[in-house]
Amino acid sequence: MIKNEIRNHLENVIIPFWKNLRDYENGGYFGEVDYDLKINKFAEKGCLLNSQILWFFANTFTLLNDESLLDEAKHAYLFLKENCLDTENGGIFWSIRNNGVPASTDKYTCTQAASIYALASYYEATSDNEALNLAFDLFSLIEEKCTDKFGYKDSFDEYFNYIPNDELTENCPTAEKTLKTLLYILEAYTELFRVSQNKAVKDRLEWILSTIDEKIYNPTLRRLEIFFDAKMNPVIDFHSYGYDIEAAWLIDRAVEVIKNRSYFIRMTPITANITDEILIIAFDGNSLAYEALKGEVNEARRWWVQAESVIGFLSGYKREPKRIEYLEAARNIWGFIKEFVVDQRADSEWFTEVLKDGFPTPGLPLAGLWKSPCHNGRMCFEVIRSEVDI
16 A cells, blocks of 8 residues: 555654754754765855755645654754744845854745644644744745745845845746745645634735736636736746646645635636646656656656655545546555655665666755755655545
8 A cells, every 4th residue: 555655754754964064063954965865064054955854844744643753853943933933134045054053044935834734743743932032023024025015035135125036936047936835835824724713814815816917827728827027927938847747736725724615616626627637738648757848858857856746646636536547546656656766775765866767866965955854854854645546
C-alpha cells in the first residue's frame, strides 16, 4: 500500500536527513548540503528555509506524536524568533550568517508568508500563544507594507522600500508581481485562518481567491498566469506546470477551510480545468515536466513539481471521483519519485532535479536557500492524512 510506503519514507529518509542538519552550537539548521552530501556549516542560513523546517517538524510532531520532533520544532522556532526576526523594522530577514548576524536584510514577502504558516503549525502543535501572536504581527505587516490595491509585491529592502528581485523573476525580469508570492500567501493565510478563525484573515483569503479568478486564471488556455506588471496584467507567455498543479489543490484547500459555498461554486470549475489541462499537456504517464516559456517546454523533473503533482492529482480525484486517471497519475508519479528522485545514497534525501529519463542533474544541492523539506514533506502529510486509499 503506497500510503504505508510514504509513511515509512517520511520516518526513515526525510526526517533523519533534516534532523542531521541541526546546528547545536549556533542555532537553527545548517544552510546547505551540496550534491556530494557535504554539509556546509558556514553557509548562510536562509530564513525561508528555517521557517519551512519549523513548519515541517511542527507538522511531523502533530502527525506522529514523537517528542523528538517537537524538540526540533522548538529549536527552529527559537532561531526564527531570536535571529530571523527584525525587531527594529519588523519582518523576517532573507538570510543569517552562521554566527547569527543577518547576511541579507532584504525582506521577501514569501519569507514573511512562510513564517506565518510555520508559526500557525507550531501554534497548533504547542498551543503557544506567542507564536500565534507573532504570526498575526506578520499578517498585519504583509497587509500594511507589502500590499497595494492590485496585489502583493515580491521583495523589499530592510526598511520595506520596494526592490526588484531576480530570484523571483528570473524568467521575466520586468515583472513586478508573481504568482509564486501569491501562492505563499494563499497557503499562509489558509493555515492561519484554520487555526484561528480570524475574520480579517478570511476576508483576505476571499480577496485572493477573487483575484485568482479575475486576474490570474486564463480561461482560454486553462492555466494560471505567472508574471505580472504592477497592475496585475500578465507580461509574458509562461506556463508553470508545477505552480498550476500546486495551486489547484491549494485553492481547493482554501475553499474548504473558509466554508463559503459561493467560492466553492466559483473556484471549483477553475481547479478542475487546471488539473485536467496539466494531465493532458504535462504528464507523460510517469512524471511531470517543469514549465514552458513561450511554448518551449523544459522537460526537467524538479523535486517539488513531482511532490506537488501527487497532492494535486489526489485532490483532483477527491473532487471528481470518476476521474480514476487522477488516482493512477498520483500512484505513477510516486513510483517515479521513489525510483529516480529519491537519492539512494546513505543519509541523503531527494535530488533537486532529474532529467526526464531519471538521471540526476549534477551540482544542485540537496538542501539550500530554496531546497527544504516543505514540498516532499507536505506530499507525505497529505497522502498519509488522505481519506483516499492510494
